[in-house]
Amino acid sequence: MTVLAPIRRTSRSVTDCPNGVGHGVGIAHLGEILQGRFDDDGRLTHGTVTLPYPRKSSTARFRAHAEEALVVVPHWRSKARRAAGESLRSLGVTAGGVLEVSTTIPTGRGCGSSTADVVASIRAVADSFGTTLSAARTAQLAVRAEGASDAIMFGDRVVLFASRDGHVIEDLVLAVPRLEVLAVDLDVSGVDTLAVPSPVYGRLELSTFGALRGLLRRALIDRSATLLARVASVSAEINQRHLPNPLYDLMVDVQRRVGAIGVQVAHTGTVMSLLFDPTDPDTVLREAMAIRLLDAAGIHRHWHYQVGS
Incomplete structure (x- = not known):
């Protein structure tokens, strides 16, 4: 340390x-x-x-x-x-x-x-x-x-x-590129961050983190929401093996069905997000479809915001 x-x-x-x-x-x-x-x-x-x-x-x-x-x-x-x-x-x-x-x-x-x-x-x-x-x-x-x-x-x-x-x-100096975020709360008991053990990653995972770090730099330089969402999605997939979130599979399924550009996770919490490209003319429709699918699955605590510049 x-x-x-x-x-x-x-x-x-x-x-x-x-x-x-x-x-x-x-x-x-x-x-x-x-x-x-x-x-x-x-x-x-x-x-x-x-x-x-x-x-x-x-x-x-x-x-x-x-x-x-x-x-x-x-x-x-x-x-x-x-x-x-x-x-x-x-x-x-x-x-x-x-x-x-x-x-x-x-x-x-x-x-x-x-x-x-x-x-x-x-x-x-x-x-x-x-x-x-x-x-x-x-x-x-x-x-x-x-x-x-x-x-x-x-x-x-x-x-x-x-x-x-x-x-x-x-x-990395820059702010995140503009993103449309649809956040979801599992509505379960809270998480004590300090009580969550630090994951022990394998060699391939560590190598992937290095690649994601480089991809993150490129996403910021290019102002690419798609690349940033890719970083978040791969990071979420790796950490799901170590800090499993019971909503993860559902969110990935909704992402693929509606065409969201990524999934993002609070790894020591109860919230997850679907990420959308604000330049996509169909983003509003995609978010509405995602909300309907989440509601049908019994997930009703969700909200939308935009972040980045």
């Missing part, structure tokens, strides 16, 4: 808190476009590329005070509390404060609810002291706070992210 870099601290106090109250936001995602193990300066590291879902988010509000106690509302958001504590220490602050967190993200579905809480909290603490932490530093603090993190702090910029180590394996 990568040792996280030390954070340079400068002494601060509550009197250095120019904004009084700080605010922060962390967006949701819908799972992974790509998940596997990748070459990372000569060693294999578990990495993910997430599919952003900016329609849902967590928001945080932080007010520092001279006492060292750190209070979070609601009290059970322990990861957000740890994130605020890590942020205060990184800023060299010995004071405490009150952190209020709210969210529109469903929990336990693989949509990054805890990471969104954590990122929003880190940003709120920094904002209260009139500063903004880089995405890379935010990622380090997030992993310290929750053990594993998604890459939502990078916004719409695509990165191959070492989710348990807190660093970027490869910064």
Whole structure:
């Protein structure tokens, strides 16, 4: 595991808190476009590329005070509390404060609810002291706070992210190309990401991940929804062997029947998506057909959104 870099601290106090109250936001995602193990300066590291879902988010509000106690509302958001504590220490602050967190993200579905809480909290603490932490530093603090993190702090910029180590394996710089997404929720009990074991991939699978990494670069450069969907589909197929999703076979069948360009999975959650090309004049019809097939199969929790640029 990568040792996280030390954070340079400068002494601060509550009197250095120019904004009084700080605010922060962390967006949701819908799972992974790509998940596997990748070459990372000569060693294999578990990495993910997430599919952003900016329609849902967590928001945080932080007010520092001279006492060292750190209070979070609601009290059970322990990861957000740890994130605020890590942020205060990184800023060299010995004071405490009150952190209020709210969210529109469903929990336990693989949509990054805890990471969104954590990122929003880190940003709120920094904002209260009139500063903004880089995405890379935010990622380090997030992993310290929750053990594993998604890459939502990078916004719409695509990165191959070492989710348990807190660093970027490869910064692909660009945003995902435009995609039409039809997301589906299994409507089963939630998933604890940290409780899910890391898959042990075979040699052929590891080789395929390297090829998918190259295909992902090409998809971003060419702005190709079709190539991006291919990456997501092959990644989903490989990870189905290790982290089986009971909806997978149904979604693949619906994809083929309606002509969707791919399938995408939240590998440590309960959501999956069908991917469509927004430039296809038949996309609206294809999505409508997919919804009818899903409803007929008893899958009624689905929603549509567009992502990318």
